[in-house]
Amino acid sequence: MSALRTVEWVDGRVRMIDQSKLPNKFAYVSFRDYRQVAKAIKDMKVRGAPAIGVAAGMGLALAANANRNRDRVQFMRELQNAAEILRKSRPTAWNLFWAIDRVLRKAQQTEGGPNEIAAHVVAEAQQIAEEDVEANHKIGKHGANLIDDNDQILTHCNAGTLATVSYGTALAPVRTAILQGKKVRVIATETRPRLQGAKLTTYELLRDGIPVTLIVDGAVGYVIQTGMIQKVIVGADRITKKFVANKVGTYLIALAAKTNNLPFYVAAPASTFNLRNDQSEVKIEERNPYEVTHIGGKRIAPNGVPAFNPAFDLTPLELVTAFITEKGVLRPNALEAEMSIHKS
């Protein structure tokens, strides 16, 4: 699986694994228009904070290529328009905004005409993808030191290869620990409503021969209170000075871990951290109630029942044992010193 690339720049197109088809069908989709990329992010053909950051950056690269024949002012205006549309695709994952800003900054800093700028924009988007893979391998190395032989690790949603360009965030330490010869097993929550745990995490772990057991989200307390879990590792969509925004359900897992003295780790690259802002800046996406009332296109609740569908929740930093980043393992109180200056 580590050879797989979730999002990639191939022959002037953005190619991605269509995650909405997994686990039943493995297929790629390719886009030449940035609006298609924005829609793919919105429809969650690509998902996972690092992966949608990379996809958005490559979306901007598509927009740049499409406007090479304009003058510089028009070109920059079109790039800004594309950035606005990509920014509106999903509201919570910080990596999306970080990647868009980084690519726009590269465009602004590049001298010359649209052709030169577009070339630099395309290179920058690809560079973001390469750095993501590199960061994940470092996360794997730092995180593997926290994992003991015979650990069973609980993870939520999918923060694996499929949430990144490759190798994953929360699953990277598991992969590296196994490569080091440790026996490690994973318990994956199914992660309603969209079942990323059941459909994606189990898929990529099975494919790589890593032992995984599926549970419903509500069973987290039971597996923790009966001693089946040694550590929790989750990913993140945005990390602020006070909170980790991650897939809805994460906060409950963090509470159960804290109460039962289990380490609760959050694995994320620098591009997920936004320590300049506080939680009031985090917009929690509310998705279509249809995702709750229907499963696999089939209605599970009576007609006419309203549903409420927040996609994320906020875990206070005091519930986090440590962050596993490409810069090392950081305790919450060391975050600001280590992570406040973003790479640019």
Added chain:
Amino acid sequence: MSALRTVEWVDGRVRMIDQSKLPNKFAYVSFRDYRQVAKAIKDMKVRGAPAIGVAAGMGLALAANANRNRDRVQFMRELQNAAEILRKSRPTAWNLFWAIDRVLRKAQQTEGGPNEIAAHVVAEAQQIAEEDVEANHKIGKHGANLIDDNDQILTHCNAGTLATVSYGTALAPVRTAILQGKKVRVIATETRPRLQGAKLTTYELLRDGIPVTLIVDGAVGYVIQTGMIQKVIVGADRITKKFVANKVGTYLIALAAKTNNLPFYVAAPASTFNLRNDQSEVKIEERNPYEVTHIGGKRIAPNGVPAFNPAFDLTPLELVTAFITEKGVLRPNALEAEMSIHKS
């Protein structure tokens, strides 16, 4: 809905609402053989601790009627056999064992031949059903005092009419508060894997015109941390000196309520309390992994993924604000004094 009876003795048969068909189809099933009742409990055509207690009691009544032509020794042996089979239908809900023991005791205490004993056994089973309805209305009255106008109440699984003979346990205070003129709304968790919240709680509340909103189990933390909930009320399958055994996921809800200073109430009749034993006596049922890997007969996870499916978890009594029982509202430290002597 309060006129509905989930389990009822009708013309020498046990008639029950087939809950496995809801919300798509409302239908009764009737049984003349206690083995069918045991199977209906096992297959969850009838579920909810008080309802399966009543069903098991009526199952014994069927066995008694079927053996009226035996001698007393044979009759009692057949009744014991039936009790054994009914006891094995599901392991966690205390009401099941309580009701079986109560009906057997009635048989043992009755003088005369099988005809007299059978008549008393049938009457006792019906009496248990009547007492259940009466207890629930008292739970409603005591619990309604805890509910304020405009409260939004979070509940888990189904502890309503469909989990009892009628009126419900956790939903009884909501019903009574609304009859008193208070505005009360409910948030129902869908309750994977079997979706009793999505299928049953929403069904009975919609039918009675009580406002209900459906969420996934993982969204409990978000609705609590954003102030959408004023109180939590859940039912119980077994209450011991140390723990409340209830539908898997309850423990996480209790942790979130405690952390956010929300009242967490457990509504249950005396027949759910087993204060003589401690938690080591509670067998937590593990059900078929199929319930996790499939929804509505459709596979959601890749082929070959193992799943673990505990049906209940244990909430320590210190997370419970109070128990709402037919005897009143009891703080956890008052439980033993008030509830340790079971009705017999």
